[in-house]
Amino acid sequence: MILERPLISITVQFQLPPCILSADLTSNHGTVNILANKTCSWSIGRIPKDKTPSMSGTLVLETGLERLHVFPTFQADFRIMGIALSGLQIDKLDLKNLPNRPYKGFRALTKAGQFEVRS
Numbered sequence: 001m002i003l004e005r006p007l008i009s010i011t012v013q014f015q016l017p018p019c020i021l022s023a024d025l026t027s028n029h030g031t032v033n034i035l036a037n038k039t040c041s042w043s044i045g046r047i048p049k050d051k052t053p054s055m056s057g058t059l060v061l062e063t064g065l066e067r068l069h070v071f072p073t074f075q076a077d078f079r080i081m082g083i084a085l086s087g088l089q090i091d092k093l094d095l096k097n098l099p100n101r102p103y104k105g106f107r108a109l110t111k112a113g114q115f116e117v118r119s
Contacts, residue, residue: 007078010044014072019065025057032057080110 010030016023016038023040025032030044030053044053061068095102 005080005083006046007080008046009077009079010047011077012042012044012074013077014040014074016040016059017068017070017072019062019068019070020059021062022060023057025055027053027055029053078111083110 016034018038020038023034025034025040025042027042027044028051029048030042032055033041033043035041042055047053059068
């Protein structure tokens, strides 16, 4: 049985190369921020079913450069609720000496670790 769970809290970050003087980036979904240290952070959130998120924009290069010769490395961060990709399962959990009766069950959460996309 295959369970489909949506990715949530999706964020993509990358460092703009030093040869870029300024950048004007926009997206069709989520928000794009360029921090003072030239780090671009794109907070997508949850991918909508009706469109694919995309980012576009204009980069201003240093004088004398016609195109980029260095390409950034992208870091992607996301979460998946209700699934443990490790395959870890809890069959039994005993709790003793509790003042209140706890909720029976647990929730799994998968978080992105070090995930990079090199262009």
